Amino acid sequence: MGHITVFEDPWAQKKAKIRLETAAMKHIELMEIFLKLIPHFRQDDKGNIDNEALAYSEWRYVAYIRFLDYFGYAPNDCPPPWDVAIIWYCHLLSPYHFHRHLWDNNHISYGLNHHQFPILRMLDLYNSGKWTDKKTQKKWEFWMNGWGKNRANRSPQLPFHVWPSPPWEPKRRFSLLSVLSGRDSTVLPAPREPEPEMLIITYNRGMCLLVGRNRWSLQEYTQFRNGTRLGVCIDSLEHSRRGQRCELAPWPLLDDLRAVLDHQVGFWKAAVEAWDADPDFAMYENLDRERKHYERFIGLLAKTPRKKTTPSGEKIDMDKLPSTRTGPAPSSREFVPPTLGVDLLWHTHRLYPASYWIWSFETAGRLIDYEPISTVEASKRALTETQLEWKRKYGEPCPTRYVFDGGEVVEGYVPDAAVVPTGHPARAKALWVLGGMNPVRGRKRYYRGSYEVFDGFYVTFDGGGGGGDGSGGGGDGGGGGGDGGCGGDGGGGGGGGGGGE
Numbered sequence: 372m373g374h375i376t377v378f379e380d381p382w383a384q385k386k387a388k389i390r391l392e393t394a395a396m397k398h399i400e401l402m403e404i405f406l407k408l409i410p411h412f413r414q415d416d417k418g419n420i421d422n423e424a425l426a427y428s429e430w431r432y433v434a435y436i437r438f439l440d441y442f443g444y445a446p447n448d449c450p451p452p453w454d455v456a457i458i459w460y461c462h463l464l465s466p467y468h469f470h471r472h473l474w475d476n477n478h479i480s481y482g483l484n485h486h487q488f489p490i491l492r493m494l495d496l497y498n499s500g501k502w503t504d505k506k507t508q509k510k511w512e513f514w515m516n517g518w519g520k521n522r523a524n525r526s527p528q529l530p531f532h533v534w535p536s537p538p539w540e541p542k543r544r545f546s547l548l549s550v551l552s553g554r555d556s557t558v559l560p561a562p563r564e565p566e567p568e569m570l571i572i573t574y575n576r577g578m579c580l581l582v583g584r585n586r587w588s589l590q591e592y593t594q595f596r597n598g599t600r601l602g603v604c605i606d607s608l609e610h611s612r613r614g615q616r617c618e619l620a621p622w623p624l625l626d627d628l629r630a631v632l633d634h635q636v637g638f639w640k641a642a643v644e645a646w647d648a649d650p651d652f653a654m655y656e657n658l659d660r661e662r663k664h665y666e667r668f669i670g671l672l673a674k675t676p677r678k679k680t681t682p683s684g685e686k687i688d689m690d691k692l693p694s695t696r697t698g699p700a701p702s703s704r705e706f707v708p709p710t711l712g713v714d715l716l717w718h719t720h721r722l723y724p725a726s727y728w729i730w731s732f733e734t735a736g737r738l739i740d741y742e743p744i745s746t747v748e749a750s751k752r753a754l755t756e757t758q759l760e761w762k763r764k765y766g767e768p769c770p771t772r773y774v775f776d777g778g779e780v781v782e783g784y785v786p787d788a789a790v791v792p793t794g795h796p797a798r799a800k801a802l803w804v805l806g807g808m809n810p811v812r813g814r815k816r817y818y819r820g821s822y823e824v825f826d827g828f829y830v831t832f833d834g835g836g837g838g839g840d841g842s843g844g845g846g847d848g849g850g851g852g853g854d855g856g857c858g859g860d861g862g863g864g865g866g867g868g869g870g871g872e
Contacts, residue, residue, distance in 0.1 A: 375662060375730060377723035379447045379491055381484040382812055384823065389491070392658035395719040397490050399646050399653050402639040404497060405457055409636060411538040411563060412454070420632075426593040426625055427566045432458040433618060434527045437578065438514055440478045443814035445485045449507040450492045454533040461631045462621050463488055464787075466724045466731075467740040467796045474798035475615035476579060482807035483725035484824060490722065502536050527571045533564050572619070579604045579618040596625040634743055634785065641784035642715055645773060652712065652773065661712035664770050665720075666734060668713050671706045671760050672791055673735040689732045689801035705742060705788035706757040707750055711773035714786050725805050729825060738796040741787045750775065750785045806830040 376388035413424040435455045439446065451459060462469050470483060496502055511531045570592050572581050581587070582603045587595070594600035596619075604610065604617045622628040645652045708714035720727045721741075731739050744750045758769045775786050797804045806824030811834040818834035 375666075375720070375726075377487065377720070377726040379487050379489045379723075381445050381447070381487065381725075391716055391720055392655050392662060394490060394723070395658055395715050396653050396655065397494055398715065398719045398722070399642055400494055401490055402643055404453075404493075405460070406636070406639050406643065407537075407539055408453055408457065408534070411534065413563075413566070420629070422597065422625060423566060423589050423593045425629060425632075426596045427570075427589060428454040428458050428533065429596070429621065429625070429628060430527070430570060430572070430592065430619075431455050431529055431533075432462070433621065434529055435459070436473070436478060438511060439486075440481060441514070441814075442510060443481070443811055445481070446487065447489045447492055449510065450489050450496060450504050452503065452531055452533060456488075456493060457632070458621075458628070460488065460722065461628065461635060463722050463724060464631070464635075464718070465740055466721060466727055467738060467792045468616075468621075469724055470728075470796065470804060471616065471798060472618065472621055474804075475610070475613070476618035477577060479799075479803070480807050480809045480811070482803060482805045482810065482824070483728060484805050485807060485810060487725060488722035497537075503532065507531075529567075530564050535564065538563060579606055581605070581619070593625065596620070598624050630745075631743065634787070637783040637785065638714065638718065641711060641775075645711055653715075658712065658716065661710065661716055661770075664710065665708075665713045665716040667761070667765060668706065668708055668717070668757075669731065669734050669739050669789065671757065671764065672704065672737075672739055672789060674737060689729070690797070704756075705744075705753050705790055706760065707744065707753045707775075707786040707788050709754070709757055709761065709769040709774065710771070711775065711784075713770075717789075725825075728801075728805065732801075737791060739789050740792045740796070742790045744785055744788050747785055750788075753788055754786075802828055802830055809833065 375391040377391060377394055378386040378388055380387060409420070412428075413421040415421045431452070432455045435451050436459075439449060442449075450456075462472065466483070469486070473479065473483075473486070492504075496504060508531045515526045515528050515530075566589050568588060570587050570589055572585055572587055572592065581595070582605050591600060592602075595602035602619075604619060607617070609615065610617050616623075622631070642653075651657050708717055720730070728738060731737070744753060754775070761767075761769045775784055802824055806822055806828075807830065809832045810822045810830065811818055811832045815834045819832060821829040821831045823829050
């Protein structure tokens with residue numbers, strides 16, 4: 372196979388492609404920032420992130436996904452606050468669950484194309500000293516302040532920041548007076564924003580909310596997310612009937628989110644320390660070699676693909692239901708990344724769920740998801756199985772550089788397993804999973820056309836003629852009208868009609 376590419380800006384007719392190796396190099400820089408931020412969450416007596424702080428950031432993440440959907444922007448247009456970015460990172464690791472979070476909760480106007488993690492955008496904000504995108508913050512505050520009738524019930528009324536500036540860095544005040552006087556112009560960073568006492572768990576247009584009241588103390592909401600206080604979503608019967616997960620619970624319980632986050636912290640430390648110990652680890656040439664190993668790793672779970680002819684040539688059928696023939700369940704086989712370099716590429720790729728979704732079907736004939744492995748012993752057994760299958764399938768031994776139990780990788784790192792989800796992963800056809808049902812950029816009124824999802828396949832969109840107060844837009848509930856947007860120019864989506872199935 373050729374080079375693997377991803378993209379961050381979904382709107383351009385010709386999307387700017389980023390090679391996976393380049394994204395992985397930048398990914399390590401992002402990990403360093405995340406590791407700096409973790410100690411600045413509110414801590415409990417044991418030095419772990421406090422439950423309330425974690426529940427608060429999880430709720431902010433839910434609100435951020437709603438914010439993007441309501442205004443019709445992608446994360447590249449409106450990059451997330453830093454605490455939200457950490458929670459979202461954890462959710463994106465499972466393309467299966469992230470897609471279903473969107474689809475089950477009516478975020479269907481925009482697809483996985485419009486939910487790629489903006490690594491380069493986030494690093495640009497950090498390296499430029501801006502820390503956050505001001506247009507995004509302004510848009511967020513407009514949403515949080517409410518508008519029209521029933522203002523107090525139109526948004527969760529959350530601040531944009533948990534950390535208004537890097538919490539570990541003092542700021543410098545550059546002024547002529549301070550220079551002439553010789554005074555120290557260093558000031559402490561802005562203090563961390565405290566969690567509010569009350570959370571407003573509500574949203575208009577049929578989103579999930581808890582029965583009975585829409586104001587919960589943070590303590591009560593945390594207990595709900597811990598499973599120690601009863602809380603019932605107004606759509607609980609529908610969730611149960613359709614096998615959906617409530618939007619308020621991206622993970623079944625808060626402890627599940629904590630387990631994923633703790634697991635990722637171990638991975639971040641391993642990758643950063645490997646780079647510090649061996650600069651060649653994250654060099655492009657080394658990652659290019661690891662890319663070939665990565666393709667083979669995912670190929671361990673491949674099935675014989677069934678192809679169909681499309682206007683752009685041969686394509687994997689991403690809509691075909693899995694075979695019902697007898698035999699061992701594909702999900703019973705678990706393989707772990709044979710090296711840290713392969714794991715780095717796999718982590719990076721999943722942060723771009725649309726790119727990963729297509730590539731996974733092209734490489735394995737199906738979506739490859741992940742399953743956390745809780746113990747080193749279990750991961751070692753999976754590694755042994757991986758090495759045996761690698762030797763059987765490819766006729767040569769697994770690569771051995773930076774194997775997690777080889778003494779070269781930091782203690783606490785346990786790789787996740789690659790698995791095949793049961794049944795078909797998608798709630799809809801791939802064209803809609805990736806491109807959305809009505810991807811109008813900025814929910815602009817009187818704006819219609821077609822959006823190229825991938826390789827000559829298009830979905831049409833129609834912004835309708837609603838007002839800019841939120842009544843406009845088509846699809847899953849409309850948006851707030853096009854006012855120039857978050858960090859973008861309000862330009863149009865991909866052009867050119869045609870294609871289709």
